[in-house]
Amino acid sequence: MKAETGMGIELTENILWLLKQAFYFTLTTMNDAVSEHGVSTAQIGVLRQLANEPGLSGAELARRLLISPQGVQLALTALEKRNLVERKQDPQHGRILQAYLTDEGRKVAGAVVHDAIAAHDEVFGVLTAAEQQTLRDLLGRVVEQGTGHKLYPDHVDN
Numbered sequence: 001m002k003a004e005t006g007m008g009i010e011l012t013e014n015i016l017w018l019l020k021q022a023f024y025f026t027l028t029t030m031n032d033a034v035s036e037h038g039v040s041t042a043q044i045g046v047l048r049q050l051a052n053e054p055g056l057s058g059a060e061l062a063r064r065l066l067i068s069p070q071g072v073q074l075a076l077t078a079l080e081k082r083n084l085v086e087r088k089q090d091p092q093h094g095r096i097l098q099a100y101l102t103d104e105g106r107k108v109a110g111a112v113v114h115d116a117i118a119a120h121d122e123v124f125g126v127l128t129a130a131e132q133q134t135l136r137d138l139l140g141r142v143v144e145q146g147t148g149h150k151l152y153p154d155h156v157d158n
Contacts, residue, residue: 026123033119037112038082042067042075044116047101047109050085055098057090066147084108 030041039047045065049056056064062072076099079085084105090096101109124132140151 029123030116030119033115033122034112037108037115039079039108039112040075042071043079044112046072046075046079046099047084047105047112050099050101051106051109051113054100057096057098059096061099063149066143066149066151079105 027041030044034041034044042065045067046061049061049064058072058076059069061076062069065072076085076087080087082104083102085099086102087097087099090098124135127135144151
């Protein structure tokens with residue numbers, strides 16, 4: 001049964017409404033899966049990026065994750081307080097701080113990524129691999145057009 005909005009479009013045909021519902025389901029599933037590690041979804045992104053490319057600055061992390069520099073700084077500060085991340089001055093540009101995972105950070109990042117992949121599979125397992133790729137391609141185009149930023153590949157070794 002489809003819900004009428006009274007404005008000529010049914011909610012189940014409204015892409016934004018469906019995206020909101022899918023996002024909420026994805027976010028709650030992901031948060032439940034990683035809650036035991038004590039990290040937020042923003043922190044997961046930081047951990048993944050630093051695991052893939054150590055030494056990124058806060059500004060570069062913000063660009064790659066498509067979140068505000070302030071959001072990245074909050075995530076880095078929280079991760080630093082937990083001794084999961086350390087920041088060092090860039091040897092070429094002393095004012096730039098580069099972020100690196102600590103040994104404990106690498107362990108937590110590995111566990112979080114494992115649990116996040118399981119949550120991803122739970123959410124998107126209803127789609128075939130080809131459908132998942134089509135969804136990634138379509139949403140990627142919308143995100144790049146809307147933000148004006150190129151999406152970076154996010155590779156994770158299983």
